[in-house]
Amino acid sequence: MADYGHELAFGTFITPQNQRPEEVVALAQVTERAGLDLATFQDHPYQPAFLDTWTLLSWVAAKTERLRVSANVLNLPLRPPAVIARAAASLDLLSGGRVELGLGAGAFWDGIEAMGGRRLTPGQSVDALSEAIDVIRAIWDVSERGGVRVDGEHHRVHGAKRGPAPAHDISIWLGAYKPRMLRLTGGKADGWLPSLSYLPPDQFAPANAAIDAAASAAGRDPREVRRLLNISGAFSDSASGLLQGPPRQWVEQLLALVLDHGFSTFILAADDARTIERFGQEVAPALREAVARERRAAGTETGTVIRGPKALALRREGIDYDALPATLAAQAVEPGDRDYAAVRSTYIRGGSPGLVLRARDAADVQAALAYAREQAVPLAIRSGGHGISGRSTNDGGIVLDVGALNAIELLDPASGRVRLGPGARWGEVAQALAPHGLAISSGDYGDVGVGGLATTGGIGFMARKHGLTIDRVVAAELVLADGTLVRADADHHPDLFWAVRGAGANFGVVTAIELEAAPLGEVVFSTMAFEASASLLERWGAVVEAAPRELTSFLGLYAQRRDAPVVQLHTLWAGDDVGAATDALTPLLSIGPLLDQQAHLLPYPAVVPAHGGQHTGGGAAPAFRAGLLHHVTPQAAEAIFGLAASGVAPMQQLRAVGGAVNDLDPLATAYAHRTQSFSLNAVGGSRRLLDERWDALIAPHTDGLYLSFDSDPRPERLHDAFPGETLARLRRLKARYDPGNRFDQNFAIPPADLAEPALPV
Template sequence: MADYGHELAFGTFITPQSARPQEAVALARLTERAGLDLATFQDHPYQPAFLDTWTLLSWVAAQTETLRVAPNVLNLPLRQPAVAARAAASLDLLSGGRFELGLGAGAFWEGVEAMGGARRTPGEAVDALDEAIDVIRGVWDADARGGVRVDGEHYRVQGAKRGPAPAHDVEIWLGAYKPRMLRLTGRKADGWLPSLPYLPREQIAPANAAIDEAARAAGRDPREIRRLLNIKGGFGPAGSGFLQGPPEQWVEELVELVREHGFSTFLVMGDEPRLIETFGAEVAPAVREAVARERAAAGTSTAPVRGPQALAERRPGIDYEAVPPSLAAEAVEPGDRAYRSVRSSYVHRGSPGLVLRPRDAEQAREALVYAREQDVPLAVRSGGHGISGRSTDDGGVVIDLGRLDEVTLLDPATGRVRLGPGARWGDVARELGRHGLGISSGDYGDVGVGGLATAGGIGLLVRRHGLTIDHVVAAEMVLADGSRVRADAEERPDLLWAVRGAGGNFGIVTGLELEAYPVGDVVLATTVYDASEAAALLTRWGAAIERAPRELTSFITVVNRGRGPAFAQAYSVYAGDDAQAAADALAPLLEAGPVLDQRAHLLPYPNVIPPHGGDHVGGGLGGVRAGLLDHLDAPAAEALARLLGSGEVPLLQVRSVGGAVNDVAPLATAYAHRSQQFSANAVGRSAARLDELWDAELLPLQHGLYLSFDTDRRPERLHDAFPEPTLARLRELKARYDPDQLFDRNFPIPPSGTRDHSSSKAMLS
């Protein structure tokens, strides 16, 4: 038996005929409708009868939603590897991780030469492919230091810049038949992709053995290499040869190829719609079922396979073998190529020992039950923006909710919408905007729903419509004991109260319901100021905002990098489409300081926070401090200006609150700060030095803080985040819902009956 335990996949191998260009696209779309996983296309750039494969792959990816695409296989001699690497990464990013890379050493050398490529001997072609894989992997490794350097016989790359990294761990499959190509597959590839018409079945076992031997010699586990197969056949009432007969015969013969030879991906050759439909409807599901049954009986492992180097990077305190089967295939460990994309938040670099990526609430529950048993820290991440740095960790388990990204309008009449915690606010704005609705939600479309909608939500409509949490009406959660519950006005209203401002302390939120409100076109204005006199600028800006109608919300960011004069940019939104009213409201801001540039646009609200798709790989912030201010008066403005002048704070931001935020009673939600007019934040080069400066300058003036923007982990900050009597009530609820303090990273709240190690508010002043 040679079943390597890979997840089964099924797809098509489509001829990209240029005479009928839409036919290949239609067959690819049929592949998706038939429930198949993958559409692949041959690549012969010298053949005018075929469409260009890269162009076709891009076109198909844009016209499908779940279908993965791949060249089968890419003609390397006419595809410069560094450029091909960037093209592959770009298509993977644009398609949301739906690209894989099949590579070939080359053939049809007359055509290659005619197109300007170099003719190579068989040995030279294998050597060139070997070098090309190093180039491609080097370009994709955007996390490595320095440029890509490969000093090969055929490809020389001298310090090429790395990146972009693909959206997922793109696999490289090799079309290989001869011994040297098989050995290269074992040493470096992620998959072996031969075509059955060119591979006699009696040669399969020796070819697999050659790959396995080369893999072991290179320090790899042979199971790391996926076995794919292009197959050709036809359906008929009676069997007349291998893969020539009824679907039942296909099922039996493909199961044999899985169990006896380890193939796990089958790509059917042929451009007949009925062939594709039958393969998807009758063959693929039956093969999956039969193989699952036989694997269960034989005890075949289907867990992800990691080589010795990856296994050596596992962290103590984590039982990697006990990861639930439903999560194991998507779990990411140090040493995995996908680790770079999940280890950090947008601004903070982390190094967790394991990242679990559930796809639904039940898998989130399984992840929590597993993580609870590990002797390491636990962090929960929604979108991963993570200014405070608490959504990742070092050496622990991270439960990444990014795949719980639902955005569903439940009731257009009331505006009730269901959101997954991993959805991004830019996508939420875009979907709600289609219905003339909106929810105020920060100023950056890449922020995840979960963190913001449970901490507060100071967005660009905040003075008109209040905080994001003010519109949360229900939450579905996994509690510390592993139970799944719903919290709303009738069921666990106390938990809903806690979620609205302190949600990270009480469980994993797997779904939220909010009530959106009508939002049409708004006026967005950007104003750039000379900030040489920062204190005066901030004082006048703050006074203008307090006098402004609540339709106007504004954030001002002051930058002083020590190179050239300081400048500031105000980002302001008037929540309405009355251009004259907006102009009247914005006019006082032009008097706040010397204006270097000013622009205003009437545009749909989703355009204010479009989805950005940022790369969450850690931005290297030294530290961030946050404080809420009753007013941005002269003492507060001067204190902020001194921070800028210290040389330790290159950037600070002040956000207007007040307005509708202060219409809500302080005890109505766990976010109790309902009298302040501004939220101030400072970014420091050194967290320790920033803490010293902030405590000296701003702490005596602030009244509370916005917890998602503060990296200070000293327990004293708890009272700034949750003043009494809010804190007392939160401690009582903590004792009920999380007495063992499993959720202890987001300003940890000690349960009532335990000692509060934070100092009193009086000691902070």
């Protein structure tokens, strides 16, 4: 038995003839309708009777919805690997993660040489393919700093910029038959893709053995290499040979290839629609059922691949990896996995967690919390991964990533009620709501995740008009520390509903949140630049406080060492009344020496676009401090400008709040700061220096703290974030809902019965 336990997949191998190109595309569409997973095409660029394979892949991906596409296999000698990498990643992004990469070392060298390619010996072609894999993977790996450098004999890349990263982990499959190619497959590839017409069945076992040995020698588990097979055959009423007969015979013969030789993907060479339909509708489902039955009887291990010794050596103390539930294992990532670089860090801060659990639904969150409770390491929760505090990753602990819970559902267009997954990003939310004339004020950057912002505060570009993001929350579903999934709203767990709006990270993992969006068409968005001064800050503050609520303005103060300080304003008028917007914006033009200004009428999603960026940390993580001001007084303005002039904080931002934010009673939500008009945050390279200057210059002018903009870990910050009765109430609720203080990584609130003298109630 050599069943590697891979999930079965089925596809087609379609001839890319160019006489009737529409028929080629139609066969791919038949492949999709028949329920098959994959359409592949041979690649012979020197063959004038064929369509260019990469152009065809792009066209087919655009003409289908779920079908994966791949060359079978791509002719490497005529396609530079760095270009292959960028083309594959680009098509993967455009198609939503539906590209795989079959590669070949080259054959038909007369044709390759005629097209300008260089003739290689068999040994040279294998070396060139090995180097090409290194180039492709390095281009895709945007987590590494610096350019790509591969100094090979056949492929040399010196400083090529990395990216883009694909939408999913593109598999590299090799068409391999001879010993060196088989060893390369085991050492570096994700799949082995021979053709039954070239490799007789009596060679399957020796080839598998060679791949397995090479995988083990490279520190990999042989199960990391999927076994694919190009097949051909014909359906008939009576059996007459291998894959020559009725569908039930095909099932029996393919079942033997799964159980005895480990093949799990079968790609049928067929240019006939009826043959493709029978393969997808009669063979594939029956074979899946038969394989599942045999695997259950044999106890075959399926799902997550057991990692090799090199990967096992990277595992961290305090985590029982063997106890990970099977329901979580398939999506889990640990050090040594290829996905690790993409999930270890946040937007600004690098991390090195021992295990990342990627939940797909609320049940996964419950299972992950149950598992994490038994481990002796910290637990971090991540939604979008943008949080500047960096507390959604860690070193050596567990990260529960809910990024896949990213649904956006408009429940009631009339009231604007929308249900969001915590992993959705606000730019995506804005884009989904805009066609309905709705929007939610949500920070100033579209890649921020819903979960963190909608439970902490949400100081957005429409805060003065529509309040904080949490002020629009009407319900939340979350998993508590004990694993219970609850709904919190005005009628169910109202105390928890109060706490979630401002201190949500301390009480559970949000799996869905409901908000009421506000009616909104287009907005007027203005940018202005000024020569900076303390008096300008003061005048800006006065203008903003006097402005209609439709106007919300953010001021950035930038003080680079070699240049004079400058101020940049980003100001939004929450409506499409250009005349009213002009009247409100005009006073801002005279607050100081104007360097540049422009304004546009545009859709709100254009203000907060979703970039879909991959978070890879940012090198040396900066320090952040934050505070709230009632007004930008002359004294406060001088202190802020003085901090900038010191060089300790080269970037500061003042965000207008007030207006609708202050309509609520301070005790209405766990965010209690309902009298201040501005939020100030500063960024510096040294935590010690920033803390010293902030405490001396800025703290005397502040009253309160917005947690999302502060990385100061000192426990007294809790008093700034949650004043007086708010903190006392939160601690009592913490004792009720999380008495063991499991959620203790994001400005943890100690339960009332764990009080320390430093935190009096």
